[in-house]
Amino acid sequence: MDVEALDELLSQFGTGRRLDEHTVGRLEGRKAVYDYCRELADRADDELFLIYASDELLDEACVPHAENAIDRGVDLHAGTKNDAAREFFRERLPEATIWEPQMDWMYERANYPKVSRLIVADRETVVVGLWDEDATGSRTEVAMIGEGQTNPLVVLTRELLGPRLDHLDYQSDEFLGSLPFET
Structure with a gap:
């Protein structure tokens, strides 16, 4: 993957403006991504699907937004292969379905930018965060965002x-704990 080509492609997307059904937007910086994801949790009606690559992006200030969504009847699905992140979700959001993603593309070790988070709300809004690391090792988060059923x-x-979106219950702790055999 050519990081410069990706950066050039991302620079062509709109930033700082409201998205329409055909726009793929870009957010720069962890704060901008946090703010957008919190707003997304506040707007979700039916389902909030989260994947986090690690626990370093989990913030206590996000928990009330997730709790409010759950209180409104939103199904919250939180996935991560990171033990600390799973523990964070279990302790702070026990009503959520916690699961372990089976998608190796998100966790493979490579020199390419790494996915930091993936959030899907109501299957109509998406945030894909990436770590952008410079030569000094300093990282910032950049996210692509899209809204609408026909958004690319x-x-x-x-x-x-x-079908992973449709079969999350099969990986939940509650489902696995009720099986008649050990997992």
Whole structure:
């Protein structure tokens, strides 16, 4: 993957403006991504699907937004292969379905930018965060965002996730704990 080509591609997307059904937007900086994700949790009606690569992006200030969504009847699904992140979700959001993603593309070790988080709300809004690391090792988060059923980023994400969105209960602690055999 050519990081410079990706950066050039991302620079062509709109930033700082309201998205329409065909726009793929870009957010720069952890604060901008946090703010957008909190707003997304506040707007979710039915489902909030989260994947976090690690626990370093989990923030106590986000918990009330997730709790409010759950109180409104939103199904919250939180996935991570990181033990500390799973523990964070279990302790602070026990009503959420916690699961371990089976998508190796998100966790492979490579020199390419790493996915930091993936959030899908109501299967119509998507945030894909990436770590942008410079030569000194300093990292910032950059995110692509899309809204609407026909938004290219939303459609691509739904296609990549495929039936995983429909079968999260099969990985939940509650489901696995009720099986008649050990897992």
